[in-house]
Amino acid sequence: MRELQILSPDGKSRTIHLEGERITLGRSSAAELCFPDDNGLSRQHLAFERDGESWLLHDLNSKNGTILNGARVLERMPLKSGDRVMAGHLILVYDSTATRATKPVVIFDPHEEEEVHTSSSTVMTNLEDVIKPDRTESSGIAAAQVSALIRAGNELSLHRPLPELFPFILDLAIQSAKADRGVLMLLEDGELVVRANKGEGFRISSAVRDRVLNSGASVLVRDTSIDDAFRERRSIVEQNIRTLMAVPLQTQDQIIGIIYVDSPSLTREFTKDDLSVLTVMANVAAIRIEQTRFAELEQARQLLARDLEQAAEIQKLFLPGVAPKVRGLDLAGHNAACRTVGGDYYDFFPYEGGRVAMVLGDVSGKGMPASLLMMGLQARVEVLIEEPKNLAEVMTKLNRITSANCPSNRFISLFFCILDGDTGELTFCNAGHNPPLIIRGNGEWEQLSGGGPVIGILPSIEYREFKVQLETGDTLVIYSDGVTEAADPQNEEFEVERLAEAVSKSRHLPAAAIVANVNKAVADFTSGAPQSDDITLVIAKRVAQ
Numbered sequence: 001m002r003e004l005q006i007l008s009p010d011g012k013s014r015t016i017h018l019e020g021e022r023i024t025l026g027r028s029s030a031a032e033l034c035f036p037d038d039n040g041l042s043r044q045h046l047a048f049e050r051d052g053e054s055w056l057l058h059d060l061n062s063k064n065g066t067i068l069n070g071a072r073v074l075e076r077m078p079l080k081s082g083d084r085v086m087a088g089h090l091i092l093v094y095d096s097t098a099t100r101a102t103k104p105v106v107i108f109d110p111h112e113e114e115e116v117h118t119s120s121s122t123v124m125t126n127l128e129d130v131i132k133p134d135r136t137e138s139s140g141i142a143a144a145q146v147s148a149l150i151r152a153g154n155e156l157s158l159h160r161p162l163p164e165l166f167p168f169i170l171d172l173a174i175q176s177a178k179a180d181r182g183v184l185m186l187l188e189d190g191e192l193v194v195r196a197n198k199g200e201g202f203r204i205s206s207a208v209r210d211r212v213l214n215s216g217a218s219v220l221v222r223d224t225s226i227d228d229a230f231r232e233r234r235s236i237v238e239q240n241i242r243t244l245m246a247v248p249l250q251t252q253d254q255i256i257g258i259i260y261v262d263s264p265s266l267t268r269e270f271t272k273d274d275l276s277v278l279t280v281m282a283n284v285a286a287i288r289i290e291q292t293r294f295a296e297l298e299q300a301r302q303l304l305a306r307d308l309e310q311a312a313e314i315q316k317l318f319l320p321g322v323a324p325k326v327r328g329l330d331l332a333g334h335n336a337a338c339r340t341v342g343g344d345y346y347d348f349f350p351y352e353g354g355r356v357a358m359v360l361g362d363v364s365g366k367g368m369p370a371s372l373l374m375m376g377l378q379a380r381v382e383v384l385i386e387e388p389k390n391l392a393e394v395m396t397k398l399n400r401i402t403s404a405n406c407p408s409n410r411f412i413s414l415f416f417c418i419l420d421g422d423t424g425e426l427t428f429c430n431a432g433h434n435p436p437l438i439i440r441g442n443g444e445w446e447q448l449s450g451g452g453p454v455i456g457i458l459p460s461i462e463y464r465e466f467k468v469q470l471e472t473g474d475t476l477v478i479y480s481d482g483v484t485e486a487a488d489p490q491n492e493e494f495e496v497e498r499l500a501e502a503v504s505k506s507r508h509l510p511a512a513a514i515v516a517n518v519n520k521a522v523a524d525f526t527s528g529a530p531q532s533d534d535i536t537l538v539i540a541k542r543v544a545q
Contacts, residue, residue, distance in 0.1 A: 002055055004048070005093040005188060006033070007297065012254075015189035018055055023048045025087065026060070040064050040088030040301075042530055046073075055079050055094070063530040064088065074364070074410075091297060156288045165292055166196035169285040170259065174198060176281060177245060177274050179261035186249070186257040186289075187213065195257075204260055208246050212258050218247040218282075220275040243270045247279045249286035256286055320347055323511070327354035328421025330541040332511035334519065337534050344480050344536035345374045349385050354421040357385055360478045360538055361414040362433065376405065377412055391416055391429040395455070395463040399431065403459035411456040415478055424470040424542055429463050431455045434481055437500055439507050441473030445500040475514065476540040477503050482533035486522050489529050494522055503539075511539040 002018040016033070025033040028043035035041055042062040049056045059066040059073040066073040067086040081095040160168060170184045181199030185192040192209070208219050221244050244262035248255045259282050263270075323331035333346050343363035350356045359381055363374050380401055388394045395416055402412065415436060417428035428436075430451030439445045450466040470476060479499065486494040502521040506514045515537055522535065 002095050004095075007091040007093070007293070008035075008038075008089070013186070013188045015191065018048055018050075021050045024060070025090075025092075026062075035088065035090065038088040038090065041090075045087050046085075048079075049076065051078065057083075057085060061532040062087070063532070086300070089297065089301060091300075156284055160292070162289070162292055162296060165289065169289075170196040170198060172285070173259050173278055173281060174261055176277055177261050177270060178268050179245075179270075180263040182259065182261035184249075184257065184259050187255065192258060202260070204246070208244075208260075209258065212246050212248050213255055216248050216250055216255055218245070218275050218279040220245045220270055220272065222269050222271075245270050245275055245278055247275070247282045249282050249289065251283070251286045251290050256289065259285075319345070324348050324350040324356065326350050326356045326421050328424075328542060328545050329354075329356065329419065330511040330543050331356065331358075331539070332515045333536075333538045334515045335534070335536045336519075336531070343374050344482070344534040345378055346478075346536050346538050347378070347381070351418075355418055356421070356540075357388075357416070357418045358478060358538055358540060359385075359414065359416050360433065360480065360536060361412050362480045362482075362534070362536070364411050377402065377414075388418075390465065391418065391427055392463045392465040395429045395431055395452075395465075396461065399455035399461055399463070400459045402456045406456035411454040413454045417476075417478075419470070419476065419540055419542075421542065421545075424472070424474070426468045426470055426476065427465055428468070429465045431463065434479060434484065436479070437477040437496070437503065438468070438470065439475040439477060439500065439503045441471060441507070443504045443507065445504060447496070470542045472542050472544050473507070474542050475503060475507055475511075476538075478538040478540075480534060480536040482531070482535040483518070483522060483537060485533060486526050486535070487529060487532065488526050494525050498525065507541075511541045514539050514541070 003015050004018055005013060005015045007013050023033060024031040024044055024047045025035070025041070026043050026045040027036050027038065027041045028034065029036070031044060042060070042064070044060045045062040046060055046066045047058045049058055055078075056076045057066065057068055057073055057079055058076045068077055068079075069084055079094045083094040085092040085094065156169070156172075166184055170182055173179075173184075174182045182197070183194060183199070183202050184196040186195050187193075211217050211219055223242060241262045242264060244260070246258055246260045249257035249259060259278065261278070319335055320333060323333055331348060333348070335344055335346060337344070344361070345363070346358075346360040348356055348358055361374070361377055361381075363377065380398055384394050384398055395414070398414075406412070412431075413433040414431045415428065415433040416431075417426055417436075419426050428448060428450075430448070432451065432454030435447040435449060435451070437445050437447055448466070448468060450464070452461055452463045455461075477499065484494055484496050484499055498521065499518065502518045503514055506517040509517070518537060519535075
C-alpha cells in the first residue's frame, strides 16, 4: 500500500494511506484532504489518481500551481517513491515507507505492552515537574549537568539544517547523560521514524515507548537487573542493557518524538538529575526542530516565489508594451497570466503600406514550462515574420521547427494574420486556435472558420491560408481560451457569446477601451473566482482614415 507523508508549515507531520481511485486536496471541504486555512491552495488544488498499482499526480488548474521535485506539474505525472510535492504551504512526500526502510532498525517488542510499574530502580517525571521553581532549587543538580543545559541552549540557538540538527541533538543528549548509545525518533502520523542514531539494533520496550508518547512522561530505569518490571523483558535481556532513559521531544502540549539513551554497564548509573536534564534538553530541542522545519518550508516557498517573479519580469519583455500605430487601424492588446508566469503570447509586426501582422499563441499547460516554450515560440516567430508572402508557408515551417524542439507532451495553438488598414483585407492562418471573431459595424458577429491542427506534434502538416474582408467600423477579436473559459463560482463558463456581446456593446469605443470593457465583463462574471488560465486579448478595429 502506498503512503503519503504531509508536512505542514507549523512543523506537524502526518501520513495517510492512498486508498480508492482518487484523493483530492485543497481548501474546499469537498476535498478528501482539506486544508481550509492554507491560502496558498485553491479550493480543489490537486488530485492523486490510481493508475494500476501506481499513482498519478494531477494539478486541478490550481491558481498557484503544484510543484513536483522542483518542476511545475502541467499534466498527470506518475509518482515514484521519494517524490516531493509542494502545494500551497504544504510539502507531500510520496511512499515515505521506502525512505524509512533505509533507517536503522528500532523494534518495539509487542509482547511487552503492559504498564510500566515504578520501583526503587525506575523513575518517571515530566517537563512540568522538572521546571517547577521549588523542584529545581532543591534538586541539587550537579554543575556539569547545569553546564550541559547551558551549552545545549547556546548551541541550539544557532541555525542548522535539519539533516545536521538531528544528530547534533542526539550527541548533546548522549554527552549530557554519559550514555554509550542512543537514538532520536520523530513521530509521523503515529509512527516513530529514526532521524539520528549512535549504535544499531535497538530493541526498546513498547511499554516505555507508550508511556513517553501517551502521557509525556520521561522514564529512567537505573538498573534493569533489580527492577521487577524490566529484568525479565526480552528487549532488555538480549542486549544486556543495565540503565536506560527515554524522554519526549515535546513542544508545549505536543509530543513530536522520543530521545532514547542506554548503557550496557553500571560504570555510571543514570540518575534522576540526568533524567531532569535530558527532559529539559529534549524540550528545547523539540522547539528548535519545529522552528527549523517551518523556516525551511518558508525559505523554499520564498525562493520559488522570487524566482517566479524574476521570470515574470523577463517574460514581460517578450510582450509588446504598446500597440503600434498603423494607418486605418486602431490596435490594442492585453495579457494577464493566471500564475506569476504564463504560456500565452501575442505580438504586432507592422509593415510598410499600412499593413500589420498579428499573432496570438497559447502553449499547453501553465507556469514556468509553458513560459519557456512561449519564449522559444516568440523567437522563432520573429525570425520567420519578415513580411511573408504566404502565411501558410510560414505556419508550415514554424510547425516543422517547433515539432523538432517541443516535448512530446506539449503543443501550441496559434493564430497568425496580416491585416491591411487601407483595403481591410485580412489574410489568416489558424493552427488549432480559438476561431477569432469579427464584430461588424452593425453589432452582428461571426467566427473565422478554417484552419489546421495545433503545432508541435505532427511535423509534416501542410497549412492553408484564408481571406476575409473587414469594413470600416468592423472589429477583429483574437483571444485565448482563458477568456471564454473563465468560470464563475458555479463553474459556468464565460463562453464566446458573452465575449461577442461585450465587444458589440463597446464597438464604437477605441480598441483600448474595448479591451478594458471585456476584462471588466469577465471579472464581473467570475465574481472573484480564481483565474484558472492565462487571459490574452488582441483587438484590431478598422477606422476611417
